[in-house]
Amino acid sequence: MEIRPFGKTGESFPILSFGAQRIVDEHDCTEDEAIEIVNTAIDRGIRYFDVAWIYSQGQAETRLGHVVKHRRAEMWLATKTWDSTRDGARRQLETSLTRLQTDHVDEWRLHNVWDFARLDEFTGQGGGLEAALQARDEGLVRYISISCHTDPQILVEALNRFPFDSALISVSALDHFFFSFVEEFLPVAQAKGVATIGMKVLGLGSLTHEVERSLRYAFGLPLSTVIVGMETMAQLEQNLAIAETFKPMSDEERLAFFKDIIPLVRPEKLPWKAVDWDNPTAWIPRGRGLKS
Numbered sequence: 001m002e003i004r005p006f007g008k009t010g011e012s013f014p015i016l017s018f019g020a021q022r023i024v025d026e027h028d029c030t031e032d033e034a035i036e037i038v039n040t041a042i043d044r045g046i047r048y049f050d051v052a053w054i055y056s057q058g059q060a061e062t063r064l065g066h067v068v069k070h071r072r073a074e075m076w077l078a079t080k081t082w083d084s085t086r087d088g089a090r091r092q093l094e095t096s097l098t099r100l101q102t103d104h105v106d107e108w109r110l111h112n113v114w115d116f117a118r119l120d121e122f123t124g125q126g127g128g129l130e131a132a133l134q135a136r137d138e139g140l141v142r143y144i145s146i147s148c149h150t151d152p153q154i155l156v157e158a159l160n161r162f163p164f165d166s167a168l169i170s171v172s173a174l175d176h177f178f179f180s181f182v183e184e185f186l187p188v189a190q191a192k193g194v195a196t197i198g199m200k201v202l203g204l205g206s207l208t209h210e211v212e213r214s215l216r217y218a219f220g221l222p223l224s225t226v227i228v229g230m231e232t233m234a235q236l237e238q239n240l241a242i243a244e245t246f247k248p249m250s251d252e253e254r255l256a257f258f259k260d261i262i263p264l265v266r267p268e269k270l271p272w273k274a275v276d277w278d279n280p281t282a283w284i285p286r287g288r289g290l291k292s
């Protein structure tokens with residue numbers, strides 16, 4: 001797989017990385033299957049694993065931890081705090097470390113900063129960013145990160161406030177047409193040497209009929225790496241095959257892809273950019289970005 005540098009960290013990762021949100025019962029993935037999928041991912045060259053404190057009441061972190069226990073040195077671990085307060089975030093980090101069976105994570109993200117009010121909470125006095133700085137001083141966290149999938153201007157502002165090491169952003173081909181992180185945020189991040197991780201590549205299921213073109217589209221963007229949520233061995237195998245043989249799309253191929261998927265650019269197909277995630281009938285208004 002093509003390897004790319006990860007911001008200013010000195011690390012490099014293959015273009016395909018692992019989203020571990022779905023290796024849980026809720027997605028019909030058993031513990032044995034989860035362990036086998038993660039072990040296979042490592043055996044086949046994947047190094048970067050994204051997870052979060054909030055996923056499935058901790059089951060995603062706990063299952064990843066069963067592999068971390070044996071293979072920590074082969075894995076880059078990124079987890080997240082949902083709690084935007086300093087004390088709450090600290091408690092979530094301590095729980096994450098216990099579940100993941102490690103004494104530190106490589107990246108810790110301020111999770112899902114869906115609007116400017118949440119950014120204020122995280123970056124203000126007594127906010128989660130203070131917990132991240134303290135944890136970095138203590139060696140519990142190596143790099144500080146942030147994630148957003150609503151409005152790219154929230155992350156542009158975040159970088160004005162703090163030199164985050166990385167950002168996790170939504171980059172599906174559908175996102176290209178609405179509040180595009182690729183257009184509005186990626187150039188800013190690149191100019192500042194911030195590592196960028198792409199997500200929502202399969203549009204949370206909206207693009208699973210277009211796996212190959214969706215992944216090729218995302219791999220062709222100037223991102224540091226791309227996480228795909230995988231919950232079966234077959235998905236891992238297919239995504240690895242696409243990554244291992246990746247060639248960027250030509251302009252003609254990308255235009256043909258856009259033409260085919262543009263009917264899907266609707267709030268109900270991009271619920272992460274809709275006013276109401278559970279009942280998506282309208283886009284978020286510019287500059288706001290509601291909870292998803």
Ligand SMILES: NC(=O)c1ccc[n+]([C@@H]2O[C@H](COP(=O)([O-])OP(=O)(O)OC[C@H]3O[C@@H](n4cnc5c(N)ncnc54)[C@H](OP(=O)(O)O)[C@@H]3O)[C@@H](O)[C@H]2O)c1
Nearest residue numbers: 019020021050112147199200201202203204228229235238
């Ligand atoms: N705000 C945040 O920070 C945030 C939010 C959400 C997710 N994440 C992270 O991002 C990761 C990726 O999640 P996402 O939300 O970006 O979703 P995604 O990767 O766009 O979609 C994941 C879904 O695509 C399907 N899939 C994957 N490979 C496939 C294949 N080869 N063929 C057919 N279907 C395939 C699976 O769905 P089926 O259920 O149909 O099998 C899988 O659950 C998560 O695991 C998590 O780590 C972060």
